[in-house]
Every structure is written in structure tokens, then in C-alpha cells.
Amino acid sequence: MAGRPEGGATERGLRRFCLAFFVAALAFLATPASAAKVDDQFRAWLQDDLWPQAKAQGISKNIFDAAFQGIKPNLKLPDLVMPGEKPKMPQKQHQAEFGSPGAYFAEKTIGAVTAGGRARETANAKTIAAIEKRYGVPGEILLAIWGRETGFGAAKMPYDAFEVLGTKAFMSTKKDFFRTELLAALEIVERGLAPVGAMKSSWAGALGQPQFMPTSFLKHAVDFDGDGRVDIWNSTPDVLASIANYLVHYGWVKGRGWGFEVTVPETVSCSLEGPDQGKKISQWAALGIKRVGGKPFPASELNAEGFLLMPAGRSGPAFIATPNFYVLKEYNTSDLYALFIGHGADRIAHGDSNFSGGWGPVGDLHRSDIAALQRTLEAKGYDVGSADGLPGFKTRRSIGKWQAKNGQAATCFPDAGLVTALK
Structure with missing residues (x-):
């Protein structure tokens, strides 16, 4: 039969249990304390750093306080750097661009955009015709963007824009960019273009159905339904006209397709x-x-x-x-x-018609693989744009030039063999 443990074993086990409990208790206490410390640092940053600039740019104290009432840093957002720490080295990334680009055009995705676009083209024919007349951008382009960005408004905007932009301006890897956007968001409210409670965004801080960053909202959002307010969260005419205005601002040529x-x-x-x-x-x-x-x-x-x-x-x-x-x-x-x-x-x-050309079995590379290839090409004097791990047109054509120079058939796209050859 099983006997009772000897005293020494019992004492050692009790000491191990106590130690484990103590470590666990410390871990339990450390997380809230750490989060509380970040919260305190965030509140100090708001008042000592952000508020003076916001005030200088015409933001009232009432608007500023209302925007950040109850707001704490959202530590679940990506690309954050804890105060006092250095950015972590990026992990290997595997994205659609590095497999077959054809995955980006999956029928389930593009079919939903095109079917939804046709239905809304019919339902909003008068509005779309008026927008086309004013801006010169085809309605189908506007519908495709609307569908791609937020599923024609079906995608929820679950975040508070001031929580997202505040967190990222305080502790992201692109603080300056998000600080500018945060100040623009405050300006939107200050000018009465949207109340604080309406400022709902994506996890990246993009607003409404067109997914405008706040600076783009200020530059491009328009009141097309004539109700006296710009509403890219709920008004289809405002959504579509704002997209058109955005494209015109960047040089859309009337009368030409893409x-x-x-x-x-x-x-x-x-x-x-x-x-x-x-x-x-x-x-x-x-x-x-x-x-x-x-x-x-x-x-x-x-x-x-x-x-x-x-x-x-x-x-x-x-x-x-x-x-x-x-x-x-x-x-x-x-x-x-x-x-x-x-x-x-x-x-x-x-009507539905896929590309005539097929997407070959290209890629299956990590972003770090592409970046290494780009750095090698740069060292050889080729212009790849930047060694960012993204195979843009400068990288693609540099690959083609290197292949031709080295007696290979020019494919103009990275593959595992090319990465190995250029190491």
C-alpha cells in the first residue's frame, strides 16, 4: 500500500510549492502594474506633450478632454514599442504577394465585390450618375473601392479612433505619422464635422466606409447628400463622392480607364x-x-x-x-x-470574366528573403527602390535586367533559385 511521504520530502515539496506560488503571484501582480504604469505614462504624455501642440493648433480643452475621456493605450494593437524599450526585430513574414499573386484575386473575394457592386449600382444609379458628372470618375471604380474597403459598409468599425491613434502616436513604430493623424482627428471634432462618439475606426485608425485616415478626411470628405454634414460612416452619397474627390485630387484623368x-x-x-x-x-x-x-x-x-x-x-x-x-x-x-x-x-x-493570363506557381518566399535579394542587387548597382521585402516594379525589373545580363531568361519575379543564386 502507498505509504505517507517522509518528512524531508514533504518539506521540500512545500518549499517548491511556496516558491512556485510566489513566482506566479509576482507575475500576476507585474502585468497589471506594468499596464498601470503605461497608462500613467500615457496620461502624462497627453497633458505634457500632446496637449500643448493641440492647443497651438486651435483645439479646445473641452474637445481634447472629451476625446480622451476614459481612453487607455490598447496594448493589443500591432507594431507597438513599450516605453523605454527598443523595437523588436521583425519576424519572417509570409504574405499573399510572396505566394502566387493570384490568391489576391480569389473568386470568393472579387465575386462578392462585383456582385455587390452591381446591386448597388442599380440601387444608387441616380446618385452615381451625379457623382460621375461632377468628378469624372466611373461609378464602377468607386463601387469596387467601397466593396474592397469595407464590404459596402458591412464591415464594422469596432475601435475608438482616439484610442487607436492615441496609442500609436504614443508608442508605435511610426509615432510621427500617427501623431499627425491624431491631431487631424481632433480637428475633425473641433470643426464640428463629427462628434467624438462617431469617430469609429479600424485597428489602423482609418475612418468610415471609405477608410480615410483623418488627414484624408479633412482634405477629401464631402457632403454630397446636402444634409449639411459630412458623414462617411452612414451616407452612401457622401461615401462615394468622397472617394471620387480623393481620386480627382491625385490626378484621375477623366475619360480614361485604368x-x-x-x-x-x-x-x-x-x-x-x-x-x-x-x-x-x-x-x-x-x-x-x-x-x-x-x-x-x-x-x-x-x-x-x-x-x-x-x-x-x-x-x-x-x-x-x-x-x-x-x-x-x-x-x-x-x-x-x-x-x-x-x-x-x-x-x-x-460581367464576370477572369484574367486571360494565368498566375503561375511563383514565390513561396518570406519577406526577409526578398529583402536579402534586394540588398544584393543594390550592392551590384541595381535600383530596387528600397530593400523593404516587397517585390515592387523596381525590384521586378532589376531582377529581369540581372537575369538577362547573366545569360538567364528574364522572368522579372523573385523565386527560391534566384535568392540562392544571388547569395
Whole structure:
């Protein structure tokens, strides 16, 4: 039968239990204390650092206090640096751009945007026609952005903008950027454009259905329904017109679309890609580039400038983009985002039709892999834009130039073999 433990064993076990309990108690007490310390530092920062600048910019004390009443730093937000600590080294990242870019165009996602866009195009036909007349931006483009950003307003805005922007201005890796946005958010309330309680945002501090940062709200949000207030949270006319106004501000060219899917013969180098290597569309056509499906380029476009766009190099569809494509990139700097909006708008206007070109089995790399490749190319004298781990057009065409120089077929897109070859 099991006997009772000897006294020494009992005492050792009791000491271990007490020690474990003490450590656990310290851990339990440390977390709230640490959080409380951050809260205290945040309140001091608000009053001693942010308030003097806000006051100098015309923010009243009543508005300032109302905006931050009950607000504490949200330590669950990404990209934060605890006070007194240094930023941590980024972990390896694996994103859609590094697998097949085709994943970005999953039918479930783009199908929802196009079907929802068509339904809302019909329901809001009069409003959209009025916005098109005033701003010159096709309604389908506005609908595609609306659908992509917030699912036509279905996505909830669960965060308090002052909590998000305050936290990030106080302790994020981009304090200056978010400080500017925080002060702009205070200005929105100070000017009576929205009450404090309406300032609901995404986890990044973007406001309303168009997902405007506060500075963009101040520059571009408009009252299109004529009710005397700008409401990008609830008013469809204000939402769509504000998006149009944003695009016009960044140079949307009335009467032109975003671009055309094309076939690019092997005789045309993929390293000719980029917004700084434009040609007349007639010149691209003279090189053998053709629209897919045998359609000719519109006569009105032949003397206008276009740009080669190959977001997956030779392993994906190719396009001749217009300047409006790069206006879409002002909304989101990703090539794939702008392409999604253009493609979604085409599908809203003309019906479901996927790209003719397929997305090849490219990528499966981490962002750190791309950054290492970029640094190597930079050391060899190539312009990759920056070694940020994102394969933008400068990186893609630099890859193509290096491949051609080293007797390889130019693919203009990173792969595991290329990363190994350039180590």
C-alpha cells in the first residue's frame, strides 16, 4: 500500500510549492502594474506633450478632454514599442504577394465585390450618375473601392479612433505619422464635422466606409447628400463622392480607364515595366503587344501614354496601365490592390470574366528573403527602390535586367533559385 511521504520530502515539496506560488503571484501582480504604469505614462504624455501642440493648433480643452475621456493605450494593437524599450526585430513574414499573386484575386473575394457592386449600382444609379458628372470618375471604380474597403459598409468599425491613434502616436513604430493623424482627428471634432462618439475606426485608425485616415478626411470628405454634414460612416452619397474627390485630387484623368490586359511577346523585355518608362500605346502596339481576346486598343487611347505592368513578371497576366492605375495606388500602394480595383470595376461594368493570363506557381518566399535579394542587387548597382521585402516594379525589373545580363531568361519575379543564386 502507498505509504505517507517522509518528512524531508514533504518539506521540500512545500518549499517548491511556496516558491512556485510566489513566482506566479509576482507575475500576476507585474502585468497589471506594468499596464498601470503605461497608462500613467500615457496620461502624462497627453497633458505634457500632446496637449500643448493641440492647443497651438486651435483645439479646445473641452474637445481634447472629451476625446480622451476614459481612453487607455490598447496594448493589443500591432507594431507597438513599450516605453523605454527598443523595437523588436521583425519576424519572417509570409504574405499573399510572396505566394502566387493570384490568391489576391480569389473568386470568393472579387465575386462578392462585383456582385455587390452591381446591386448597388442599380440601387444608387441616380446618385452615381451625379457623382460621375461632377468628378469624372466611373461609378464602377468607386463601387469596387467601397466593396474592397469595407464590404459596402458591412464591415464594422469596432475601435475608438482616439484610442487607436492615441496609442500609436504614443508608442508605435511610426509615432510621427500617427501623431499627425491624431491631431487631424481632433480637428475633425473641433470643426464640428463629427462628434467624438462617431469617430469609429479600424485597428489602423482609418475612418468610415471609405477608410480615410483623418488627414484624408479633412482634405477629401464631402457632403454630397446636402444634409449639411459630412458623414462617411452612414451616407452612401457622401461615401462615394468622397472617394471620387480623393481620386480627382491625385490626378484621375477623366475619360480614361485604368488599363488593359495584354499579351507581351518574348521580344519585349519585362524589364520595361514601370510608371517611369511610359510610351504611347501605339508604340507598345508596334512592339507586338496586343489586347487579349483580339480587341484593338481604342482609337482615343493610341496617342495617350501607357505603362507596362507585369505584377508577377512572366509568371502572370500582363497589362498596359494608364496614369489612372497609379492614381488608384494613391489609395493603397500595392500594385495588386490597384489591379483588384480596376479588374473589379471592369467586372461590375461588363460581367464576370477572369484574367486571360494565368498566375503561375511563383514565390513561396518570406519577406526577409526578398529583402536579402534586394540588398544584393543594390550592392551590384541595381535600383530596387528600397530593400523593404516587397517585390515592387523596381525590384521586378532589376531582377529581369540581372537575369538577362547573366545569360538567364528574364522572368522579372523573385523565386527560391534566384535568392540562392544571388547569395
